[in-house]
Amino acid sequence: MADPREQSLFEAPPMGEQERMVEAILFATAEPMTVVELVRRMPHGCDPAEALARLRKRYEGRGVNVTRVGDAWAIRTAPDLGFLMQKETVETRKLSRAAIETLAIIAYHQPVTRAEIEEIRGVSVSRGTIDQLIEMDWIGLGRRKMTPGRPVTFVVTQGFLDHFGLESARDLPGLKELRAAGLLDNRPPPGMAVLGQAGGDEVAEDVGQAELFGE
Amino acid sequence: MADPREQSLFEAPPMGEQERMVEAILFATAEPMTVVELVRRMPHGCDPAEALARLRKRYEGRGVNVTRVGDAWAIRTAPDLGFLMQKETVETRKLSRAAIETLAIIAYHQPVTRAEIEEIRGVSVSRGTIDQLIEMDWIGLGRRKMTPGRPVTFVVTQGFLDHFGLESARDLPGLKELRAAGLLDNRPPPGMAVLGQAGGDEVAEDVGQAELFGE
Amino acid sequence: MDAFGEGPPVSVMERIAAEALIVDVDGFEGPLDLLLTLSRTQKVDLRQISILALAEQYLAFIEQAKSLRIELAADYLVMAAWLAFLKSRLLLPPDPTAEGPSGEELAAHLAFQLERLAAMRDVAAKLMARDQLGRDFFTRGITEDVTRSRRVKWTVSLLDLMQGYARIRTKDDFRPFVLDREAVMTMEQALERMRPLIGFAGEWTDISSYLPDGWDLDPVRRRFSTAATFAASLELAKEGKIEIRQVGTYAPILIRKRQPRGSDADG
Numbered sequence A, B: 001m002a003d004p005r006e007q008s009l010f011e012a013p014p015m016g017e018q019e020r021m022v023e024a025i026l027f028a029t030a031e032p033m034t035v036v037e038l039v040r041r042m043p044h045g046c047d048p049a050e051a052l053a054r055l056r057k058r059y060e061g062r063g064v065n066v067t068r069v070g071d072a073w074a075i076r077t078a079p080d081l082g083f084l085m086q087k088e089t090v091e092t093r094k095l096s097r098a099a100i101e102t103l104a105i106i107a108y109h110q111p112v113t114r115a116e117i118e119e120i121r122g123v124s125v126s127r128g129t130i131d132q133l134i135e136m137d138w139i140g141l142g143r144r145k146m147t148p149g150r151p152v153t154f155v156v157t158q159g160f161l162d163h164f165g166l167e168s169a170r171d172l173p174g175l176k177e178l179r180a181a182g183l184l185d186n187r188p189p190p191g192m193a194v195l196g197q198a199g200g201d202e203v204a205e206d207v208g209q210a211e212l213f214g215e
Numbered sequence C: 001m002d003a004f005g006e007g008p009p010v011s012v013m014e015r016i017a018a019e020a021l022i023v024d025v026d027g028f029e030g031p032l033d034l035l036l037t038l039s040r041t042q043k044v045d046l047r048q049i050s051i052l053a054l055a056e057q058y059l060a061f062i063e064q065a066k067s068l069r070i071e072l073a074a075d076y077l078v079m080a081a082w083l084a085f086l087k088s089r090l091l092l093p094p095d096p097t098a099e100g101p102s103g104e105e106l107a108a109h110l111a112f113q114l115e116r117l118a119a120m121r122d123v124a125a126k127l128m129a130r131d132q133l134g135r136d137f138f139t140r141g142i143t144e145d146v147t148r149s150r151r152v153k154w155t156v157s158l159l160d161l162m163q164g165y166a167r168i169r170t171k172d173d174f175r176p177f178v179l180d181r182e183a184v185m186t187m188e189q190a191l192e193r194m195r196p197l198i199g200f201a202g203e204w205t206d207i208s209s210y211l212p213d214g215w216d217l218d219p220v221r222r223r224f225s226t227a228a229t230f231a232a233s234l235e236l237a238k239e240g241k242i243e244i245r246q247v248g249t250y251a252p253i254l255i256r257k258r259q260p261r262g263s264d265a266d267g
Helices: A015-028 A035-041 A048-058 A079-088 A097-109 A114-121 A127-135 A158-163 A175-180 A201-212 B004-008 B015-028 B035-041 B048-058 B079-086 B097-109 B114-121 B127-135 B158-164 B175-180 B207-212 C009-017 C030-040 C051-067 C074-091 C103-128 C146-151 C158-169 C171-179 C187-198 C219-238
Strands: A064-069 A072-077 A139-141 A153-156 B064-069 B072-077 B139-141 B153-156 C242-246 C253-257
Touching: A015 A035, A015 A048, A015 A072, A015 B064, A015 B072, A015 B079, A035 A048, A035 A072, A048 A064, A064 A158, A064 B015, A072 A079, A072 B015, A079 B015, A097 A114, A097 A127, A097 A153, A097 C103, A114 C030, A114 C103, A127 A139, A175 C103, B015 B035, B015 B048, B015 B072, B035 B048, B035 B072, B048 B064, B072 B079, B097 B114, B097 B127, B097 B153, B097 C158, B127 B139, C030 C051, C030 C074, C030 C103, C051 C074, C051 C103, C074 C103, C187 C219, C219 C242, C219 C253
Parallel strands: none
Antiparallel strands: A064 A072, A139 A153, B064 B072, B139 B153, C242 C253
8 A cells, every 4th residue: 555645745534534533543642633733634635623523423423432621632442331340430639629610710711810719619728738739730820810810710621621532611610601791700809909800800710700601 | 221131141232332332342341352351251141253344444544443462452543653652752762882882792792791791892781770671571681691790691682683773782793794784884975985895895705894894 | 617508498488488587607608599599489470580689588597697607708798898898789770979889880790690500500419410421321431542551561582682682691792793794704605705716616625724824813702603604515415516525523514516426436
């Protein structure tokens, strides 16, 4: 068989071939792969996005599925077959309630500052909690907030999406309802400048969220 | 979806379902799986051999194949797509000359002590070189020499033989053969026949040449 | 850090609901958590909660804690003070001259905070109930990614190995052989040199006379050019262009242009 690299100098391999390539690459790695990474790996002129769409369809209902993780793609076993894999189960560290709540707040309110997390939970966030979530690669730093002191913000990572089987942050359970109920609004306490970050950052907040949730 | 374990008490899952199970198991386990192991993992009454045969057929011509590894089964990249996996193995680093020579001496003289290697090379052998070769699993420790101090000896490993496609270290060509094959020239430029490749080396067999090889 | 985790939260709530004398303030994650727990006893939707009643519940709780000489963290007392203030605001008719937000506004915000915290806890539970990687669905077991192949990339060919060995065993004399290209003569070069000359070789001539000028002075050069010339001679003989002979072991090797058949008897 001709080396596809060679022929690629002239034209992209046929789509069926590209599908096989994406299949091989996704099977080979444990980490989700972005389309950009696929393009870099595959012969010149390939269209991994199209190949991915076909491959995803092909694996529908199978024992393994092509799943979207943010802007990346991965092959994962079908969740209903998890019982077969007990031996593979990795003992995940039990998260404290504080850590779980902090994670949820970051996921639903991202990008969110530490002060905002503390305001929502009503208690201070311990350093260890943030560190643990960062270490698990579930949260990361977002861009700084355009408010006095330019505090850092936290956002959830691709690792978070991958772990919880979410295509994107938009697919967080109950997100729409929370938003409709106004519970994701950044509502400063009336007249209490201490707790709130002043009305000014509401704009920045909106922009940030809209961007992160891809809306 | 009902837990297949439950229904398995009464009857085996349909073959399509068994195929999905085998697919998921082969995908997720770190080791190739034997049919016996599959039987143990899957619900009672399953026929993994049949499911495997179907799965194997399904993956024919795909980017990954169900391949036999000894008496076990695994999902592997289709051989013609191997180049996609090697794309990122750009870090091709050649072994240092010191390491090559040390390795060669061990291969030709095993079991050999460090002092002997140094005597043959005429320079001292750095700890790092030995460590690197051990780490690569190309050399290992042989039995101690029955000489004063009982120094450790080095031998080449199975990994070494596998890498170079040798049945045993005795298969390494001798100096005579090296010369006959024209290998004594360091790097013959393409198209440039060097002495020894034609009948000419019969003359080269003269006294001077013989001296060169210490024969 | 989180004493709550030591006992199931349900039981704490149950005990509170039963109005048992437990004032395990440490069991709460701050005043807001306590307020949220207390609000559950109102058994109404959080959106319809009576903040006034909640404030009273909280203050009663704090009083009870004080009477039991339980040391309360400062923020519990701050919250108590604030709720007392809020309570007075809610009870008294609004004072048009008073500055700042009204009691209703403050109460609404507290209700919002409670509802938001409850919502976050709810979605946190939903999140953790999702299928999780490594527990319910799995990643590739046999990976072939970069790191794996990068490690085996320390590579060397059998050729390198053998040449390395040859290099050591021929250390002293090998260098010029390898590096001094000047001293190397290939059979092709010898052929090229000999072809135009053999036309004139009617008589038996020692092949050493075909060596390039000066090459016979340097032993290394002589060796190579002799070999190359000899190889070229064999090649020419094969082509039928010349004849070769050697009268005895170590005797000079002689060549001459091939003679027409039968014209010379001494071959």
